[in-house]
Amino acid sequence: MLDRKVKIKSVRDLGSNNYLLTLNAAEQARLIRPGQFFMLKCVEEVDENPLLRRPFTVFNICRHARSGRPAGLELLIKDVGTGTRKLVRMKPGQIIHCLGPQGNGFKVSAEMKNRVEMACLVAGGVGIAPLYMLAQDLMRQNIKPVLFYGGAGASDLVLREYFEKLGMDTNYTTMDGSFGERGLVTEPLARFLHKRAHRNIRVYACGPWGMMQAVHKLSERGKLQCDVSLEARMGCSLGACLGCVVRIKDPHGEDRYLRVCQEGPVFDSRLIDWETEPV
Amino acid sequence: MQLKYIMNRKKELLKAPRMAVEIAGVRFKNPVLTASGTFGYGLEFANLMDLNSIGGIVVKGLSMKPIKGNPPPRIYETASGMLNAIGWQNIGATEFVTAKLPGLRNYETKVIVNIVGFELNDYLEVARFLNDCPGIAALELNISCPNVEKGGFHFNKNPKDTYKVTAAAKKACRKLPLWVKLSPNVTDIREFARACEDAGADAVSVINTLVGMAVDVEKRQPRLRFLTGGLSGPAIKPIALRMVWEACQAVKIPVIGVGGIARTEDALEFLIAGARAVQVGTANFYRPDASQRIALGLQEYCRSHNIEDINELVGSLHAYE
Numbered sequence: 001m002l003d004r005k006v007k008i009k010s011v012r013d014l015g016s017n018n019y020l021l022t023l024n025a026a027e028q029a030r031l032i033r034p035g036q037f038f039m040l041k042c043v044e045e046v047d048e049n050p051l052l053r054r055p056f057t058v059f060n061i062c063r064h065a066r067s068g069r070p071a072g073l074e075l076l077i078k079d080v081g082t083g084t085r086k087l088v089r090m091k092p093g094q095i096i097h098c099l100g101p102q103g104n105g106f107k108v109s110a111e112m113k114n115r116v117e118m119a120c121l122v123a124g125g126v127g128i129a130p131l132y133m134l135a136q137d138l139m140r141q142n143i144k145p146v147l148f149y150g151g152a153g154a155s156d157l158v159l160r161e162y163f164e165k166l167g168m169d170t171n172y173t174t175m176d177g178s179f180g181e182r183g184l185v186t187e188p189l190a191r192f193l194h195k196r197a198h199r200n201i202r203v204y205a206c207g208p209w210g211m212m213q214a215v216h217k218l219s220e221r222g223k224l225q226c227d228v229s230l231e232a233r234m235g236c237s238l239g240a241c242l243g244c245v246v247r248i249k250d251p252h253g254e255d256r257y258l259r260v261c262q263e264g265p266v267f268d269s270r271l272i273d274w275e276t277e278p279v
Numbered sequence: 280m281q282l283k284y285i286m287n288r289k290k291e292l293l294k295a296p297r298m299a300v301e302i303a304g305v306r307f308k309n310p311v312l313t314a315s316g317t318f319g320y321g322l323e324f325a326n327l328m329d330l331n332s333i334g335g336i337v338v339k340g341l342s343m344k345p346i347k348g349n350p351p352p353r354i355y356e357t358a359s360g361m362l363n364a365i366g367w368q369n370i371g372a373t374e375f376v377t378a379k380l381p382g383l384r385n386y387e388t389k390v391i392v393n394i395v396g397f398e399l400n401d402y403l404e405v406a407r408f409l410n411d412c413p414g415i416a417a418l419e420l421n422i423s424c425p426n427v428e429k430g431g432f433h434f435n436k437n438p439k440d441t442y443k444v445t446a447a448a449k450k451a452c453r454k455l456p457l458w459v460k461l462s463p464n465v466t467d468i469r470e471f472a473r474a475c476e477d478a479g480a481d482a483v484s485v486i487n488t489l490v491g492m493a494v495d496v497e498k499r500q501p502r503l504r505f506l507t508g509g510l511s512g513p514a515i516k517p518i519a520l521r522m523v524w525e526a527c528q529a530v531k532i533p534v535i536g537v538g539g540i541a542r543t544e545d546a547l548e549f550l551i552a553g554a555r556a557v558q559v560g561t562a563n564f565y566r567p568d569a570s571q572r573i574a575l576g577l578q579e580y581c582r583s584h585n586i587e588d589i590n591e592l593v594g595s596l597h598a599y600e
């Protein structure tokens with residue numbers, strides 16, 4: 001974990017309030033694992049509002065053309081409020097504070113290689129962000145990733161060409177039917193899993209709470225392991241403020257909480273009490 | 280040339296301002312501490328700053344048994360501050376002493392333990408237990424947390440109750456100095472500071488968070504599941520400063536200033552208003568090395584203003600004629 005001042009290399013408008021932010025953060029890019037995140041100060045001055053840094057996962061590592069060594073971080077940012085609005089309005093050359101990498105990422109351990117044949121990557125909107133690095137990691141370990149990517153309309157399905165370039169099978173859904181199948185992303189996922197019952201498939205999901213809950217239920221029905229990447233408002237990302245907790249299922253109905261910044265943000269979906277949304 | 284450099288350096292060192300302060304016989308190497316609940320158990324920050332650079336660490340409020348805390352959402356950012364309703368989540372005193380305190384003992388920084396309780400006996404039990412643990416410099420009695428139903432806050436509603444809990448805790452503390460952390464959610468903080476002094480407290484920490492609230496207008500729901508929360512951060516600094524000033528007028532025991540301290544200048548304001556030491560809270564979240572920077576900044580200020588001893592600053596406020 002490092003706290004560094006990093007330079008903004010570029011901010012690319014992807015439409016529908018999505019932006020691709022590139023940071024010159026080579027040192028931190030070398031440390032990142034899929035699913036981990038960084039805390040970014042959304043303005044240059046530390047004492048300016050918004051005070052608290054915001055958590056963002058990493059979409060991709062950019063590399064030096066010749067050496068292939070990590071040169072920076074690419075983050076997919078959706079402008080949803082005060083902090084993200086200021087962040088995406090920053091200009092190349094400006095400097096911001098960047099703390100990380102933080103948290104536990106996706107588990108893609110070598111030991112599961114022999115058992116898992118396939119991985120379903122399920123994204124709702126900006127939830128696509130942590131899945132590109134994960135897809136690359138899975139492929140490196142010879143696990144076939146299949147993408148299920150849903151959004152409100154075609155313009156919400158940003159950066160999908162990255163996944164297509166990897167040669168992945170992709171399934172798109174939109175609520176308005178403007179691209180791919182009309183409806184929820186869980187519909188093609190349900191069909192896919194139904195057709196392949198008894199196969200050893202692992203599921204990874206990131207997106208709105210309700211979507212992840214639905215993916216969890218589908219996985220549970222198929223007795224599949226499902227990892228979800230959760231969101232929570234964060235104060236510190238250091239495990240100190242206890243502001244970011246998610247409620248955990250307890251067999252005795254007792255209160256139990258885990259910190260999204262420390263024990264997460266990626267959790268086994270069976271752990272989560274899906275009745276208590278943390279944001 | 281080199282000799283001249285060494286001589287100058289020596290002069291400089293001789294001139295280095297004395298930064299240490301004393302509270303109830305305990306010496307802190309400088310007056311900058313971290314506030315309870317904003318610095319975890321200290322070790323979380325070890326990679327991001329030099330823990331030895333500050334005077335003390337006040338750890339998260341501890342109870343005898345672990346407490347699970349409130350359901351989320353627990354925090355919400357507001358203009359220049361934040362609301363929190365954590366609800367006393369902590370690992371319990373035994374776990375703290377076995378798992379965290381040994382790590383903290385590797386540092387020369389003083390450790391103060393903030394203690395919480397629902398009933399009088401809860402406080403006394405933790406106080407007695409911690410008494411015998413080496414590596415603790417003082418206890419800070421938290422009777423001012425607004426985020427627990429039936430939390431210790433009822434001891435901070437009437438000065439008589441404040442007196443009672445302080446006197447009993449002081450007895451339970453035996454050899455450890457006792458600080459009492461006061462709530463700003465009262466009409467006159469001076470009465471409460473006096474009650475603490477009369478009951479034998481060694482110092483008061485002023486202030487805890489102010490009760491606040493925020494609403495999500497789309498969902499028409501409170502932003503915090505607990506409904507209300509404690510407001511902290513730069514937004515509360517002027518109130519904290521005023522209350523520290525008032526407390527300093529009312530009592531002779533040291534007053535420790537807390538509330539919205541994020542920069543060196545903030546800390547200076549509190550010291551000049553009369554605080555013997557300061558605690559940095561919410562600022563740790565967005566600038567993990569805030570306390571170290573402030574400790575250095577104070578030294579720089581003393582040097583540039585020819586102040587030999589930081590204690591000269593304490594309470595040096597000049598009112599208008």
Ligand SMILES: Cc1cc2nc3c(=O)[nH]c(=O)nc-3n(C[C@H](O)[C@H](O)[C@H](O)COP(=O)(O)OP(=O)(O)OC[C@H]3O[C@@H](n4cnc5c(N)ncnc54)[C@H](O)[C@@H]3O)c2cc1C
Binds near residue numbers: 079
């Ligand atoms: C581990 C993690 C990784 C994340 N990765 C990404 C990412 O790669 N790209 C991306 O665009 N976003 C990501 N987010 C969400 C992002 O942190 C929030 O959108 C951001 O903090 C909102 O800040 P704001 O100041 O713009 O919003 P605010 O003005 O504070 O709030 C606007 C709205 O966003 C909601 N909100 C506030 N904070 C969060 C939060 N931490 N999580 C979810 N909703 C929140 C509020 O409830 C409110 O409805 C991630 C969150 C977490 C916890």
Ligand SMILES: Cc1cc2nc3c(=O)[nH]c(=O)nc-3n(C[C@H](O)[C@H](O)[C@H](O)COP(=O)(O)O)c2cc1C
Binds near residue numbers: 316512539
């Ligand atoms: C997330 C959070 C948790 C806190 N927990 C405690 C606590 O356990 N005990 C306590 O006495 N004060 C607690 N406080 C209050 C702080 O110690 C401090 O008094 C207050 O935040 C004002 O200082 P600040 O504005 O610098 O943060 C907490 C504050 C925050 C923001």
Ligand code: FES
Binds near residue numbers: 240
């Ligand atoms: S964000 Fe502070 S504990 Fe997780």
